[in-house]
Amino acid sequence: MPNQxxxxxxxxxxxxxxxxxxxxxxxxxxxxxxxxxxxxxxxxLFAKVSSTHLARLVVMDDVVFVGTPAREExxxxxxLVFETNFDGDLDTYLERMAREAPEEVHAVWQHCVGYPGVKxxxxxxxxxxxxxxETTYFFAxxxxxxxxxxxxxxxxxxxxxxxxxxNQGKSASEIQTAFRQFLEKVRHAPEPLAGEYEGHPHLPxxxxxxxGRTDPLAEESEGHHG
Amino acid sequence: MxxxxxxxYAMNAITPMKAFYTPILQLIFFLLGHxxxxxxxxxxxxxxxxxxxVVVKRxxxxxxxxxxxxxxxxxxxLLFFSNFNGSWNQYIDAFADVLSIGLNxxxxxxxxxxxxxxxxxxxxxxxxVQFDTDYYYVAYPRAxxxxxxxxxxxNDALEDFARASKDMTPAEFGGAYLKFVTQxxxxxxxxxxxxxxx
Numbered sequence: 208m209p210n211q212x213x214x215x216x217x218x219x220x221x222x223x224x225x226x227x228x229x230x231x232x233x234x235x236x237x238x239x240x241x242x243x244x245x246x247x248x249x250x251x252l253f254a255k256v257s258s259t260h261l262a263r264l265v266v267m268d269d270v271v272f273v274g275t276p277a278r279e280e281x282x283x284x285x286x287l288v289f290e291t292n293f294d295g296d297l298d299t300y301l302e303r304m305a306r307e308a309p310e311e312v313h314a315v316w317q318h319c320v321g322y323p324g325v326k327x328x329x330x331x332x333x334x335x336x337x338x339x340x341e342t343t344y345f346f347a348x349x350x351x352x353x354x355x356x357x358x359x360x361x362x363x364x365x366x367x368x369x370x371x372x373x374n375q376g377k378s379a380s381e382i383q384t385a386f387r388q389f390l391e392k393v394r395h396a397p398e399p400l401a402g403e404y405e406g407h408p409h410l411p412x413x414x415x416x417x418x419g420r421t422d423p424l425a426e427e428s429e430g431h432h433g
Numbered sequence: 434m435x436x437x438x439x440x441x442y443a444m445n446a447i448t449p450m451k452a453f454y455t456p457i458l459q460l461i462f463f464l465l466g467h468x469x470x471x472x473x474x475x476x477x478x479x480x481x482x483x484x485x486x487v488v489v490k491r492x493x494x495x496x497x498x499x500x501x502x503x504x505x506x507x508x509x510x511l512l513f514f515s516n517f518n519g520s521w522n523q524y525i526d527a528f529a530d531v532l533s534i535g536l537n538x539x540x541x542x543x544x545x546x547x548x549x550x551x552x553x554x555x556x557x558x559x560x561x562v563q564f565d566t567d568y569y570y571v572a573y574p575r576a577x578x579x580x581x582x583x584x585x586x587x588n589d590a591l592e593d594f595a596r597a598s599k600d601m602t603p604a605e606f607g608g609a610y611l612k613f614v615t616q617x618x619x620x621x622x623x624x625x626x627x628x629x630x631x
Contacts (some may be wrong), residue, residue, distance in 0.1 A: 209466065219487050219512070221495050226502075242568040247438055253570040261482060261516050263443050264568040270510060271447055271562045273545040283502035286494070288445070290514045292483045321497030338495040340512075344462035346475055346484045348578045352585065361576050361624060364584035367591055368621040371614055379607025383598075386610070390595055401572040 209342045213350025216297060220289040220338045222319040234318035235266050235285045241314050252308035254402040258300060260354055262291035287319055294353045301332035358399040365423035366393065396424045436566045439574025439626065441482060443566040444515040446559060448543035449508035455488055458542050462486065474532050482578050484515040486539065511543055518577040525556050575624040583620035590617050
């Protein structure tokens with residue numbers, strides 16, 4: 208199926224946007240206005256729907272005129288393009304959107320034609336599927352790992368780098384003891400947050416090692432701010 | 434407008450196609466999807482997390498209500514969405530250099546497509562048909578596609594080393610640890626914020 212590559216599903220949705228005004232501004236402007244203020248880090252609606260690798264929302268105003276001799280034509284409606292890459296099956300994902308990010312989903316899709324609300328997640332999923340466009344060709348560079356596996360792998364990679372740096376020049380027996388403690392720390396490390404970016408505790412900090420690395424497996428309370 | 438999140442750039446492009454070319458393009462994509470060699474260059478370029486091409490036929494734009502005006506289009510449209518690392522110029526240059534045959538196979542059916550080379554005309558065309566992203570989310574914004582693959586290699590190596598070194602003496606551990614460090618050293622680049630302009 209072209210929508211799927213390995214375990215990753217590539218969903219493309221074109222939701223027609225309602226004509227006319229939503230209060231003082233048009234519906235498409237209202238969507239853009241709302242999206243401009245929406246957090247893009249671990250507080251994002253897609254971080255809540257945690258199986259999302261990458262996602263985008265785009266207001267498509269019109270098709271493009273590429274110049275003569277092409278025929279100039281225009282869309283009758285504007286469309287909200289929703290492009291997302293996620294783990295698992297489509298229905299579960301769409302219903303999770305309605306359940307786990309209802310406020311944000313409502314704030315965006317209330318401006319679209321035929322939107323049924325989020326109170327009934329199955330109805331929301333059915334609506335979204337009516338707007339789905341089948342992917343013709345989908346490429347995923349890594350298609351056999353979930354978001355959580357990827358986040359854990361990146362965190363561990365960072366932890367290994369820090370471990371090697373911190374234990375340079377030590378005796379084999381000291382490193383062996385430290386390595387056992389390191390593995391224990393890995394086992395009890397908190398789950399990494401999806402979408403985390405700004406104010407990240409892994410950023411080079413004052414007092415960090417020569418390469419600027421801090422211990423990524425350390426307790427992260429200072430970095431998990433809401 | 435927010436095309437960039439961390440190290441990743443979201444590109445959207447739309448190009449008109451004469452409807453009778455659509456089945457040809459669909460056949461090309463079908464073959465690309467079933468011939469592994471067709472994807473090798475994309476995989477080897479290794480700076481694209483995900484990319485997709487979507488053909489929207491002129492009568493298939495979603496219409497959910499009678500009050501929604503019906504689209505009356507002459508062309509089918511090819512939508513392209515990419516999530517890549519690096520700058521726009523780097524991306525287009527690499528695409529045109531490495532994948533020009535593939536690009537031409539895909540876009541030659543689009544109206545006024547100039548070809549992937551010379552790259553100046555190609556860039557002008559892409560700039561014309563590209564439209565900006567309003568909201569972009571990346572679950573691992575500090576990691577490029579290469580970082581993700583390197584991280585999994587380190588994870589696999591660590592698992593193997595942890596298992597193998599469990600009952601080693603300190604002397605044996607010292608030797609095995611050096612081998613482990615040598616094995617993973619090329620995959621330990623720190624992730625982080627991309628350089629300005631990337």
